[in-house]
Amino acid sequence: DSGVTQTPKHLITATGQRVTLRCSPRSGDLSVYWYQQSLDQGLQFLIQYYNGEERAKGNILERFSAQQFPDLHSELNLSSLELGDSALYFCASSPSGGAADTQYFGPGTRLTVL
Amino acid sequence: GQNIDQPTEMTATEGAIVQINCTYQTSGFNGLFWYQQHAGEAPTFLSYNVLDGLEEKGRFSSFLSRSKGYSYLLLKELQMKDSASYLCAVRGAPNNAGNMLTFGGGTRLMVKP
Numbered sequence: 001d002s003g004v005t006q007t008p009k010h011l012i013t014a015t016g017q018r019v020t021l022r023c024s025p026r027s028g029d030l031s032v033y034w035y036q037q038s039l040d041q042g043l044q045f046l047i048q049y050y051n052g053e054e055r056a057k058g059n060i061l062e063r064f065s066a067q068q069f070p071d072l073h074s075e076l077n078l079s080s081l082e083l084g085d086s087a088l089y090f091c092a093s094s095p096s097g098g099a100a101d102t103q104y105f106g107p108g109t110r111l112t113v114l
Numbered sequence: 115g116q117n118i119d120q121p122t123e124m125t126a127t128e129g130a131i132v133q134i135n136c137t138y139q140t141s142g143f144n145g146l147f148w149y150q151q152h153a154g155e156a157p158t159f160l161s162y163n164v165l166d167g168l169e170e171k172g173r174f175s176s177f178l179s180r181s182k183g184y185s186y187l188l189l190k191e192l193q194m195k196d197s198a199s200y201l202c203a204v205r206g207a208p209n210n211a212g213n214m215l216t217f218g219g220g221t222r223l224m225v226k227p
Binding site: 002004033042043044045048056058088090100102103104105106107108110 | 145147149154155156157158159162164201203214215216217218219220
């Protein structure tokens with residue numbers, strides 16, 4: 001158990017819908033990262049937050065957005081869902097987001113879009 | 115940009131040693147990570163290399179050569195539970211991109227009795 005929690009564990013929804021995935025980092029960690037893992041794409045970095053501020057952006061679609069709240073939990077919002085958005089979504093956290101930080105991953109949310 | 119290559123699949127025998135290679139081409143380098151991931155589960159941290167050389171941690175060791183853009187993960191005394199995917203990830207130089215990791219596609223290791 002890494003100490004990172006994610007809810008829900010599974011999510012099934014329809015195309016065109018909007019969902020919110022939630023992540024709580026390890027106690028004391030200030031930085032949160034979101035990743036998408038689909039069968040044909042591997043683990044893809046989406047976005048990083050540090051202490052409430054956006055720090056880095058990867059290949060995140062405009063239909064996706066995220067935020068980190070004052071209590072440091074983070075939410076990833078996915079809208080206008082398409083079949084291709086079906087994937088495992090992982091959240092990771094690290095102490096400071098600094099160069100030597102190790103990222104610890106949560107158990108993931110499996111999203112299925114029908 | 116970053117480009118990371120690792121073999122897609124490998125097979126090894128219980129009790130044996132296996133070496134999983136990773137080559138990378140990056141615009142900057144600030145460390146290389148290895149993660150283990152069982153199917154449908156979270157990646158778990160195995161090792162971190164930022165300087166050249168070998169880092170040993172129990173049955174697992176990781177090696178880095180920055181000049182060659184090359185790393186390997188060595189697993190000794192293989193156990194059935196080591197059957198998993200092994201992900202190589204590179205952290206670029208800190209810049210406006212923060213400290214994002216770029217992951218390779220992973221190497222699926224199957225350990226046979």
